[in-house]
Amino acid sequence: MLKYIFCSFVITLYINQSMKKYISDFIVKTNERLHANYCLLKLKPQEGKLPEILPGQFCQVEIKNSKNTFLRRPISVNYVDYDNDLLWLLVRKAGEGTSALMDIKEGDILNLVYPMGNGFSVPADKGKRLLLIGGGVGVAPLLYFGEVLKKAGVEVNFLLGARSKNDLLELDEFYKRGNVYLSTEDGSEGEKGFVTTHSVLKEKWDSISCCGPMPMMKAVAKYAVENGVDCEVSLENVMACGVGACLCCVEDTADHGNVCVCKEGPVFNINRLKW
């Protein structure tokens, strides 16, 4: 216990002191449409190289070509390609801001404030059995997390769920980094049903990292509690500043009441949440 407190103290210090945030212009290198409602943007910093980014962190994206919105939109870091200095963002069309983001052209400039928030925990013990569960566009941060885990020598297992086959994104990339289990609500790919009804959950897992729609994350959290599995989820509360200044994005926690998802999250261990 003491050791745990000490570790989390060190990690907190590490995050607060070393994770400098930047406001940077990026050039859109490619904008690839993945089916009708998703796009994958690959961005290159206009100047300099990408800084260290933790898996699970996000960017506050300025969307200049959106007529009726002005606030930045939080979008997870989907992947960091340090070899080519490319930052990947996976975007789902939700409303005006994300629609405009989908229409952005190669060569356009996108301004990001990044990297924001904390990240998923990388286990110190490589023997641990880890399951990364993603739903819909919530798979976004898991790709980079999978890559980091793979590089750290941890066995990576993805359980990816979606409404139907067309909503399963970047599968080829996930297959490169670990074992992939699929579920769709209509049964068009993988097992039919929800991620929580997938047979792979009958196996013994040490910890789960999850990102997806709220009902899915709550169902996964319930599974984790019932089966004594450690579990982290990435929340998507509505944000304004993204830096912990406005207190708009709060989540009620068991230990500290309302805390900022943008700063103390977006990743939370479920034992902190009042779900």
Next chain:
Amino acid sequence: MVDLSVNIGNLKLKNPVLTASGTFGYGEEYADFVDLNRLGGFIVKGTTLNHREGNPYPRMVETPSGMLNAVGLQNKGVDYFINEIYPRIKDVDSQVIVNVSGACIEDYVQVCEKLAPLEKIEAVEINISCPNVKQGGMAFGTTCAGAESVTKAIREAYGKTMIVKLSPNVTDITEIARAVETAGADAVSLTNTFLGMAINVDTQRPYLSTITGGLSGACIRPIAVRMVWQVANAVKIPVVGLGGIMNGRDAVEFMLAGATAVQVGTANFVDPAVTVKIVDYIEDYMKRHGIESAKDLIGAMKK
């Protein structure tokens, strides 16, 4: 060389650009993006006597050219500010002003008394205009008697610069401004957010947990400019102008209307470095217009 400095009562600002309470945290949150020493000052989060959890989530929704918030003054209380935050920010080379809120007059007075000994804090901004708390808050700011009584009580207990932040949610803001001037305020700041509301027609539910909230951002600017102009003509004490300032031009507009200094709020969310850009713009504007002192910009609108 142009002189950017302005004074609010005894408070000297190296330039007229301040940040608006509740939008800039304790300054530290923006230290990666702006050199805090370059600001006229920053106004920290609304501070109350005791810890406040604020309102439940959701607390924010974007609206056309603006946003509604219902934070509800979440903060850890004045003692936490004094013990934990103050030591970290006290060495900054710009003014730090604490925004003070309370549920009753005694709360306001006690918070100000606790802040008074802090050397770095040369001024408080009294929030009598928060639309997001049930008790107190805006209630003091919407009647002359309420505004006067809270100002008077603080004046008796607090000797440093007192800025009273006015609510725009009143019929005649000049009446309230005159009442707080008479009661001993050194300056007024306006405006706080406008009471507003938005409903999600898909779910048929309000966007905010509190149903109504405070509207800020570019959409309120013309109303705020009008109010600043009216108040500047109605009182002798300095007026600090804010409400929808998104860039340097907007800041100059408020000064032309009669503001001695300006505050930048919602714009920080769009461009975390906007405040220093506004300082640069004002300096450049003065050079281009042959204005030597920022004081000469105050109320310089031509009729």
